[in-house]
Amino acid sequence: xxxxxxxxxxxxxxxxxxxxxxxxxxxxxxxxxxxxxxxxxxxxxxxxxxxxxxxxxxxxxxxxxxxxxxxxxxxxxxxxxxxxxxxxxxxxxxxxxxxxxxxxxxxxxxxxxxxxxxxxxxxxxxxxxxxxxxxxxxxxxxxxxxxxxxxxxxxxxxxxxxxxxxxxxxxxxxxxxxxxxxxxxxxxxxxxxxxxxxxxxxxxxxxxxxxxxxxxxxxxxxxxxxxxxxxxxxxxxxxxxxxxxxxxxxxxxxxxxxxxxxxxxxxxxxxxxxxxxxxxxxxxxxxxxxxxxxxxxxxxxxxxxxxxxxxxxxxxxxxxxxxxxxxxxxxxxxxxxxxxxxxxxxxxxxxxxxxxxxxxxxxxxxxxxxxxxxxxxxxxxxxxxxxxxxxxxxxxxxxxxxxxxxxxxxxxxxxxxxxxxxxxxxxxxxxxxxxxxxxxxxxxxxxxxxxxxxxxxxxxxxxxxxxxxxxxxxxxxxxxxxxxxxxxxxxxxxxxxxxxxxxxxxxxxxxxxxxxxxxxxxx
Numbered sequence: 001x002x003x004x005x006x007x008x009x010x011x012x013x014x015x016x017x018x019x020x021x022x023x024x025x026x027x028x029x030x031x032x033x034x035x036x037x038x039x040x041x042x043x044x045x046x047x048x049x050x051x052x053x054x055x056x057x058x059x060x061x062x063x064x065x066x067x068x069x070x071x072x073x074x075x076x077x078x079x080x081x082x083x084x085x086x087x088x089x090x091x092x093x094x095x096x097x098x099x100x101x102x103x104x105x106x107x108x109x110x111x112x113x114x115x116x117x118x119x120x121x122x123x124x125x126x127x128x129x130x131x132x133x134x135x136x137x138x139x140x141x142x143x144x145x146x147x148x149x150x151x152x153x154x155x156x157x158x159x160x161x162x163x164x165x166x167x168x169x170x171x172x173x174x175x176x177x178x179x180x181x182x183x184x185x186x187x188x189x190x191x192x193x194x195x196x197x198x199x200x201x202x203x204x205x206x207x208x209x210x211x212x213x214x215x216x217x218x219x220x221x222x223x224x225x226x227x228x229x230x231x232x233x234x235x236x237x238x239x240x241x242x243x244x245x246x247x248x249x250x251x252x253x254x255x256x257x258x259x260x261x262x263x264x265x266x267x268x269x270x271x272x273x274x275x276x277x278x279x280x281x282x283x284x285x286x287x288x289x290x291x292x293x294x295x296x297x298x299x300x301x302x303x304x305x306x307x308x309x310x311x312x313x314x315x316x317x318x319x320x321x322x323x324x325x326x327x328x329x330x331x332x333x334x335x336x337x338x339x340x341x342x343x344x345x346x347x348x349x350x351x352x353x354x355x356x357x358x359x360x361x362x363x364x365x366x367x368x369x370x371x372x373x374x375x376x377x378x379x380x381x382x383x384x385x386x387x388x389x390x391x392x393x394x395x396x397x398x399x400x401x402x403x404x405x406x407x408x409x410x411x412x413x414x415x416x417x418x419x420x421x422x423x424x425x426x427x428x429x430x431x432x433x434x435x436x437x438x439x440x441x442x443x444x445x446x447x448x449x450x451x452x453x454x455x456x457x458x459x460x461x462x463x464x465x466x467x468x469x470x471x472x473x474x475x476x477x478x479x480x481x482x483x484x485x486x487x488x489x490x491x492x493x494x495x496x497x498x499x500x501x502x503x504x505x506x507x508x509x510x511x512x513x514x515x516x517x518x519x520x521x522x523x
Contacts, residue, residue, distance in 0.1 A: 026046045026047065029046050029047070030046055035079070035082065038082060039075060039076065044078055051081070058504050061421075061422040064422075065422070065427065073427075080416055081415070083417075085427045086429075087424075087455035089417075092404065093406065095461055095462045123312070125137075125319045127326070136309075141302060144301055150368070150470055152296035153297070160214070164207040165483075168486070172487065198517055200335075201512055202512070205233075205332040206223035207224060208328040209233050211475060213230075214297075215327075216298045216320050216323045221233055232278045232282075279321055280317055284313075290303050298323050326468065327472070330390035331390075331476060334381065338380055339483075344496075348437060352376055353484055355376045356377070356481050371481055375443070379440065381477070383437055386458070391421060391458075392421050392504050396417065396418040397418070398414055398417075419457075421457075425455070431452070432447070432448050433448075486520060487518060492515060494512075495512065498511060498513050
């Protein structure tokens with residue numbers, strides 16, 4: 001009896017302690033925290049759980065827009081975190097700092113480890129690396145993204161784009177779709193539909209994964225050849241979702257331990273080992289390929305420093321893998337997004353069709369250099385990047401020692417700060433008619449003269465901006481130009497709300513973008 005009483009007393013003491021701690025924590029966050037004077041919802045100011053609830057349900061970016069509309073360009077979205085939508089915040093948080101060096105000093109906003117901490121057991125890569133390690137990795141990887149390297153990579157890119165178009169022609173041949181020209185506002189109208197449409201979400205991914213696979217590993221994933229994802233690619237998508245779970249848990253050590261335990265099943269361990277083994281074999285084959293001479297690809301710079309830096313195969317594997325993810329999924333996302341937006345705005349599609357089909361006398365003329373002349377296409381891509389940024393969420397940084405002034409407001413040191421792209425790009429204070437697809441805003445349309453173009457930073461800003469920007473633009477322009485040269489496109493009925501029904505888990509959870517393709521017949 002005495003033992004039972006003691007057990008109840010112990011449990012009661014634990015519960016009371018937990019209750020007192022929780023209440024004290026909430027009271028401190030609301031009334032005494034250094035960020036107490038910044039506006040935001042009461043629950044989000046009190047506990048980070050409210051933020052992660054929105055993250056896990058996939059609405060964080062949409063919710064951020066609502067919060068900025070209600071509270072203004074700076075919102076306290078967690079006890080220790082602020083979200084900014086002001087265009088000026090980009091330069092302060094992400095820009096190059098006067099006096100800063102590769103070591104990340106003199107006011108540098110370093111990446112928040114609660115977001116970028118690697119999954120247990122994985123080494124840091126160029127995305128998660130901090131300070132000097134990141135600077136060194138970036139310097140070596142930059143060689144593979146130079147203009148010279150890009151010109152040398154053109155045959156690889158064109159080889160897979162050729163195969164991409166060939167596969168789409170094979171898919172189109174199985175359809176019986178009739179379309180006929182209409183007014184300029186609706187150039188292609190579905191008249192009769194026969195068999196299944198083509199899921200361009202998949203096909204864009206197949207092509208970009210094969211291109212980046214060859215540029216990183218010296219061999220493709222065979223997605224276009226097999227009309228399916230390689231097992232490596234499927235596992236990568238699953239690991240991204242696991243990463244979201246760990247991001248959620250990084251603020252709570254007890255939750256991180258639970259998730260780690262939950263994922264430590266025999267099946268998950270076997271899957272990770274299979275993924276690691278597949279990647280390691282690709283890395284080893286790429287190292288062997290390099291013995292026959294330099295290759296202008298994305299990992300050549302790292303391989304040159306492998307021995308000097310004593311870089312392990314695990315580190316090579318981690319950085320190669322991140323190149324694959326960053327260089328494929330994001331590009332395919334923009335291509336799917338711009339295709340959807342053009343099909344939902346047929347007058348814009350008509351302008352682009354005219355530009356592409358009058359610019360070139362033959363398909364062979366469409367290459368890395370000639371696509372630079374497609375000014376309306378570039379405006380369409382930039383508008384798609386604004387309306388449908390491939391990374392729509394915020395990538396958090398930490399305010400350096402001594403604090404910083406952001407958009408006229410002092411922010412204490414160690415505060416987490418972020419700019420949520422989708423919310424910022426759809427804020428009426430930054431862009432007029434933000435939900436309207438209007439590429440002309442990037443071509444000097446006076447109606448949009450008040451747009452704050454500096455708010456649009458889809459490839460990031462400063463020393464951590466996207467190395468693959470030029471490669472991405474080349475891939476997108478060539479693939480889209482070849483698509484429009486070869487096909488008339490019609491959006492299937494089940495994809496009319498394709499963009500509107502998506503959720504966000506760091507990246508977009510894209511569904512099938514079903515489109516009917518009609519090969520263009522030329523005399």
